Amino acid sequence: xxxxxxxxxxxxxxxxxxxxxxxxxxxVRLTHWINVLCLSFLLMSGLQIFNAHPELYxxxxxxxxxxxxxxxxxxxxNGALKGVTRIGSLEIPTTGVxxxxxxxxxxxxxxxxxxxxxxxxxxxxxxxxxHFFFAWLFVINGFVYLAYGFLAGHFRRDLAPTAAELTPxxxxxxxxxxxxLRFPKGEAARRYNVLQKLTYLxxxxxxxxxxxxxxxxxxxxxxxxLPWLVDLFGGRQSARSIHFIAASLLVLFVIxxxxxxxxxxxxxxxxxxxxxxxxxxxxxxxxAKDHLP
Amino acid sequence: MTITLNRRRFLIGVGVTASAATxxxxxxxxxxxxxxxxxxxxxxxxxxxxxxxxxxxxxxREYSEADLSPVFKSNGTHExxxxxxxxxxxxxxxxxxxxxxxxxxxxxSLSLADLKKLPSRTQITRHDCVEGWSAIGKWTGVPLxxxxxxxxxxxxxxxxxxxxxxxxxKTLDGSGQYYESIDLVDAFHxxxxxxxGMNGEDLAIPHGAPLRLRVERQLGYKQAKYxxxxxxxxxxxxxxxGKGGFWEDRGYEWYAGI
Numbered sequence: 001x002x003x004x005x006x007x008x009x010x011x012x013x014x015x016x017x018x019x020x021x022x023x024x025x026x027x028v029r030l031t032h033w034i035n036v037l038c039l040s041f042l043l044m045s046g047l048q049i050f051n052a053h054p055e056l057y058x059x060x061x062x063x064x065x066x067x068x069x070x071x072x073x074x075x076x077x078n079g080a081l082k083g084v085t086r087i088g089s090l091e092i093p094t095t096g097v098x099x100x101x102x103x104x105x106x107x108x109x110x111x112x113x114x115x116x117x118x119x120x121x122x123x124x125x126x127x128x129x130x131h132f133f134f135a136w137l138f139v140i141n142g143f144v145y146l147a148y149g150f151l152a153g154h155f156r157r158d159l160a161p162t163a164a165e166l167t168p169x170x171x172x173x174x175x176x177x178x179x180x181l182r183f184p185k186g187e188a189a190r191r192y193n194v195l196q197k198l199t200y201l202x203x204x205x206x207x208x209x210x211x212x213x214x215x216x217x218x219x220x221x222x223x224x225x226l227p228w229l230v231d232l233f234g235g236r237q238s239a240r241s242i243h244f245i246a247a248s249l250l251v252l253f254v255i256x257x258x259x260x261x262x263x264x265x266x267x268x269x270x271x272x273x274x275x276x277x278x279x280x281x282x283x284x285x286x287x288a289k290d291h292l293p
Numbered sequence: 294m295t296i297t298l299n300r301r302r303f304l305i306g307v308g309v310t311a312s313a314a315t316x317x318x319x320x321x322x323x324x325x326x327x328x329x330x331x332x333x334x335x336x337x338x339x340x341x342x343x344x345x346x347x348x349x350x351x352x353x354r355e356y357s358e359a360d361l362s363p364v365f366k367s368n369g370t371h372e373x374x375x376x377x378x379x380x381x382x383x384x385x386x387x388x389x390x391x392x393x394x395x396x397x398x399x400x401x402s403l404s405l406a407d408l409k410k411l412p413s414r415t416q417i418t419r420h421d422c423v424e425g426w427s428a429i430g431k432w433t434g435v436p437l438x439x440x441x442x443x444x445x446x447x448x449x450x451x452x453x454x455x456x457x458x459x460x461x462x463k464t465l466d467g468s469g470q471y472y473e474s475i476d477l478v479d480a481f482h483x484x485x486x487x488x489x490g491m492n493g494e495d496l497a498i499p500h501g502a503p504l505r506l507r508v509e510r511q512l513g514y515k516q517a518k519y520x521x522x523x524x525x526x527x528x529x530x531x532x533x534x535g536k537g538g539f540w541e542d543r544g545y546e547w548y549a550g551i
Contacts, residue, residue, distance in 0.1 A: 063364070063422075
């Protein structure tokens, strides 16, 4: 493809050359936006809960006297408060953000800062209420999505990669194309590319269910009902740590996801996730062939 | 090109502003009563589904001696500071009595020696604090169900309220007194015990001497320490702020299975 073509494609093309295809079903759009709402509240109320004991342990138990592998600490250095993020024995100064941050203009010990927690002030009970309410909504929404994905063929049709897509050659080609911010056009843009398929499958079928399972393992009631959960994750404190790590991976996914949405045609992407309609160039069969080796 | 970038910038700006305003800065949302009532519906859903999943007899995980926490963290009150409690402690709790009353056929008054003569249960269980940490300890005590059978619950008894010796928050009206409540499902659960021993020794003061409750399928704040009196009631609405416990009165869930 010539450089002229690629720069042209960034300008909204005349309507005559573009067609609108139906990209996202109503079920996918609805569950997607409910998920955005749930995960936003779950993350920020989760950080409120984490702040009640900003340390992570591995194993069955873990409290003040035990070894934590991650801690957001506040230390007093010559009368000045400093925030420290400790990972293993590595100590990173994070004053102002992690370990110690401003509360009403004053530097105080605090795991995550006020602007990223719900409520902004310290209130574990309220944080738990927000967390569990949206956890329920998230689980119900997740079941609707999974039922639709399996029963209506969304996973098989749209997300399962083909054997040809999984060859190292094709994967390398896709990764290189993404790194240069070149995205499929024309007919090829009708479908998710293989990196999208693999990422969405990993998030929907591994990461999000892992969040629910590790969250439930922290519940003493659920542990009595489903004791194998504790064994699966190697203890309640391990489950709590995995819950935190998986949440961090989700944040990473959202950052990359949003970046990709922005650089690959933000209005078209947004429209397709709201109305379902996605614009592609109808008369570029050559470009499509060029993209699928 | 320029137009697109401006739109992008605009949309990023709108997105960031909207989420920040909705999620973090808006105290009208976090402090609104109707919002809080809607959020609290999740507690009923949680309790309903856990009770559905959990048979009344399902046991909390029991661990081995090798799993014991080297240091079991003492949380909440470390030593009640009333003169009455100090006098009891000075005499090694020989004058202490556990009162069992309320909606029972036969009110009881039991000394520590009386309790130790009753059949006991020892269990190594995990204590999960609402804050997120856990500690594993070995508890020895009298099954609460046994005591309740002896006292004989009246038909309208639905909850047991545990009155404690510690005032956790100093208030003028006395509403800072620690108390807790559980329903009869948990009261008669085989692992629900009144513990007088911990890790093979007498229960120490930081852990609730002379007697503390163990309700192993719920969080730490239900494990009331410094027990003085168990009152069988049909409703806990008349106690303190009416939510069934010290932490419940301060916004925490009454059902602490999660």
